[in-house]
Amino acid sequence: MSDLDFLALHGLAVRKHGGPATVASLIGADEASVAVALEGAVANGYAAGAKGIFMVAPAGQAYLAEQYPVVFADARGDEAFVNSYERFEKVNVDLLNLMTDWQTMPAGGGRVSNDHSDADYDQGIIDRLGSLHERAERVIGKAADAQPRVGRYLERLEEAYDKVLAGDRDYVSGVRVDSYHTVWFELHEDLLRMLGRTRQE
Amino acid sequence: MSRVIFLDGSSLPDREIIGGKAWSVARMRSLGLRVPPAFVIPVDECRRYHDAGRKLDDELWSDVISGVRAIEEATGRRLGDPDSPLLVSVRSGAAVSMPGMMDTVLNLGITDEVAAGLAQQTGDTKYARDTHARFCHQFGDIVLKADLDPYVAGPTADEVRALVLDDVGEPIPDDPYAQLRAAISAVFDSWESARARSYRKHWGISEIGGTAVTVQAMVFGNLGEGSGTGVLFTRNPLNGDPTPYGEWLPGGQGDDVVGGTHAVLQLDALLEKMPAVHTELLSWANTLEQENREVQDVEFTVEQGRLYLLQTRTAKRSPDAAVRIAVDLVNEGLITEDMAVQRVTAEQVDTVLLPHISAETAATAKVLASGEPACPGVACGIGVVDPDETERRAHAGEEVVLVRPTTSPNDVHGMIASVAVVTDLGGSTSHAAVVTRALGRPSVVGVGDGTAMSMAGKLLTVDGGAGKVYEGRLPLIATEVDEHPTLRTLSAWASERCTVNVVHEFLGSVVDLDADRSAVDAETGKIDVEKLTALLTGAEAAKGGVLNSPEGAQAIAASGIKTVVTPRRLPIQLRLIQQ
Structure with missing residues (x-):
């Protein structure tokens, strides 16, 4: 399996399912080559696909689990990369708190759903997202120095943040779009897979 | 004439000139309520600062010092005086809030000597040490732009100062006036930060002049007996009950209540200890509710028996409370029925009507x-x-x-x-x-x-x-509008005002949008308003869950359809009224 074949399967696994364009955007490769790689994975029995949408097959999951320690051996042994992952986990706590504050608001000892009627409250959260994004730039930037592919997530986070600034609120925590949280969640999954860590929640 | 404005309530300059924070201080003062004394450097000074090549001119600086003197006179404290120290907050305040603007710097004026003095007066060495370290962290982070991890209590001021010096090569000044000058400049600088500029450009608001800077005395909730801090809601924010609800933390300072770091007491504890302060607080909060015609969330501090209001804003509330409060405010004559049907959202009504377990x-x-x-x-x-x-x-x-x-x-x-x-x-x-x-x-x-x-x-x-x-499957109780005391009232007001006929049943041809989903993107769930409008145009009546959405309401209005059929009328009526 070529590097691209492997990465395409890995990218598909991070997202669970998607078309060549989605996977190409995630791993930062061109769409046509990713399409070929995914077709190849289907031929190997590592993926299943219909109507241009692919998903990882059980055999593909097993193959990835077996290959991760080999393919990502250098990442796992790279102290700088592991350190930047540890810092990512810290920022992750703040990101999740921020997302919670975006979705819910404190009200007299309890919390209520944020109906987005208070522009000042929402702006306060978006301001916080701005500072958090600056921290993310530093942390993910360091991770990308060691593993350049990770830098692709920073570009996608930037795109989500720009959309939020442009007034598209769905790009904070929306599930069906590449929102800030969607991309972050995928980055988290990618890092856990690269480093062979177990999810804590 | 001074180029700074002391906010004593004698005048109420425009929000565009002094920013939201200062405006709110001036307004509370003009209502005769006590707030920590403050002055503001108005918005036009921001441009002057940048025109002069990012420099505070001497005349403005001497007016700033006069402003500090006025605060000192009002508080009986002095900036940098260890025996009776004045600490201030420095905040940005533009007409429009935007990303990239400098956050607040609190407790400015603290130095090694002042920290020692504070420890003695509060009898709380830990507080003085934490406040000093926190200030150094905030100043290093916000004013000097050092790359620091988020603040956690523990390190001393010296340790934080060393980190900052190491990162930016510039020390945190130990002179309060140098601190103040740097913080004011940092607020003005943040106006021209890349993020703030691109935001203004994006939203086409480049013509806004700048940001104001508000300098306000800090008050102390931790000066022994008779001090503390708290929040008061003029009505219960969870159920809307029209009795004030609040939390009180004796001896607490600043974010202790909001931050949830200390166990807080109910407001009755304040009534017991300081009945006069309690009465004053309730009366002031009521004034604010009457003035703003909205339930208020008031932050306050009591310093040695003297009540100060720090901030008031519209209280966040649960959907149940939102419905109850809107109807109550109409009954009390504070708002009109028109305002009530504008205030309660369809989402809030939908939430109140959700099935629940008894x-x-x-x-x-x-x-x-x-x-x-x-x-x-x-x-x-x-x-x-x-x-x-x-x-x-x-x-x-x-x-x-x-x-x-x-x-x-x-x-x-x-x-x-x-x-x-x-x-x-x-x-x-x-x-x-x-x-x-x-x-x-x-x-x-x-x-x-x-x-x-x-x-x-x-x-x-x-x-x-x-x-x-x-x-197992538990039986659920569904709330019905007609059985709900306040929703019933709200529904009657909405029905009088909604120009589209929203009904339970209709004898005639009805377009069924649950059957025809062509206006909804199958993958993202996004509703295409134009497609939906086309489906509704010319139809006699329509039904379907998709109509209870912002896009649905737009399409109903744009299509001119006369009748909407739904099991739940109120949410759609509110959406149409609020178009």
């Missing part, structure tokens, strides 16, 4: 798991661990509760297909919680290792608001 049912039901409530709502379905199986069975028409040890992006499609989600690990801010809230799926998280697996294959009722998972 207390009697919950008391006798078997609890299979308890955890943290992550997203409110009640749903019932069969427990399934595998997200693919969840999706498959849901598509086949089954109601499925996704029960997971943890959740990853691989589970999201299962969460979308499910009616509710339960996870073993994680708290109310986990990825699972964030995703389920974004989807509006009831969810309970952190029910304990191995619990989810034990619920697989069982019929479950999940109460996301209570954080409970029950065995």
Whole structure:
């Protein structure tokens, strides 16, 4: 399996399912080559696909689990990369708190759903997202120095943040779009897979 | 004439000139309420600063010093005086809030000597040390732009100062006036930060002149007996009950209440200790509610028996409270019926009408798991661990509760297909919680290792608001508008004002948008307003869940359709009135 074949399967696994364009955007490769790689994975029995949408097959999951320690051996042994992952986990706590504050608001000892009627409250959260994004730039930037592919997530986070600034609120925590949280969640999954860590929640 | 404005309430300059924070201080002062004394450097000084090449000119600086003198006179404290120190906050304040603007610097004026003095007066060495370290961190982070981790208590001021010096090569000044000058400049500088500029450009608001700077005395809730801090809601924000509700933390300072770091008391504790302050507080809060015609959330501090209001704003409230308060305010003559039907949103009404489990049912039901409530709502379905199986069975028409040890992006499609989600690990801010809230799926998280697996294959009722998972299908109670005391009133007002005929039943031809989903994107769920408008145009009447959405209301208005058929009239009526 070529590097691209492997990465395409890995990218598909991070997202669970998607078309060549989605996977190409995630791993930062061109769409046509990713399409070929995914077709190849289907031929190997590592993926299943219909109507241009692919998903990882059980055999593909097993193959990835077996290959991760080999393919990502250098990442796992790279102290700088592991350190930047540890810092990512810290920022992750703040990101999740921020997302919670975006979705819910404190009200007299309890919390209520944020109906987005208070522009000042929402702006306060978006301001916080701005500072958090600056921290993310530093942390993910360091991770990308060691593993350049990770830098692709920073570009996608930037795109989500720009959309939020442009007034598209769905790009904070929306599930069906590449929102800030969607991309972050995928980055988290990618890092856990690269480093062979177990999810804590 | 001074180029700074002392905010004593004698005049109320425009919000555009002095910024929101200063305006709010001036307004409270003009209502005769006590707030910590403050002055503001108005917006036009920001441009002058930048025109002069990012320089505070001597004349402005001498006016700033006069402003400090006025605060010193009002408080009886002096900037930099260890025996009676004045500490101030420095805040930005533009007409429009925007990203990239400098955050607040608190406790400016603290130095080694002042910290020692504060320790003596408060009898609280730890407080003085923490305040000093926190100030150094905030000043280093915000004014000097040092790359620091978020503040955690522990390190001393010296340690923080060393970190800052190491990172930016510039020390934190130990002279309060140098601190003040740097903080004011940093506010003006932040106006021209890349992020703020691109935001203004994006929104086409480049013509806004600049930001104001508000300098305000800090008051101390930790000066022994007769001091403390708290928040007051003029009405109960959870149920809307028209009795003030609040929290009081004797000896507390600043963010102690909001930050949830200390155990707080109810407001009655203040009534017991300082009845006069309690009376004054209630009366002032009432003034603010009457003036703003809205339920208020008031932050206050009591310094040695003297009450200060720090901030007031419209209180956040639960959907139940929102309905009750809107109707009560009309009955009390504070707002009109027109205003009431503008204030309550369709989403709030939908939430009040959500089916729920009665207390009697919950008391006798078997609890299979308890955890943290992550997203409110009640749903019932069969427990399934595998997200693919969840999706498959849901598509086949089954109601499925996704029960997971943890959740990853691989589970999201299962969460979308499910009616509710339960996870073993994680708290109310986990990825699972964030995703389920974004989807509006009831969810309970952190029910304990191995619990989810034990619920697989069982019929479950999940109460996301209570954080409970029950065995079996529990009977749910649906609230009806006509049975609800305040919704009934609101519904009558809405019906009088809604120009579209929103009805339960209609004898005639009705376009069924639950059957024709062509205006809804199957993958993203996004509603295409133009397509929907086209479907409605020329029709006699229409029905379908898609109409109870912002896009639905737009399409109804644009199409000119006369009649909408729905089991729930009020949410759609409110959307149409609020168009």
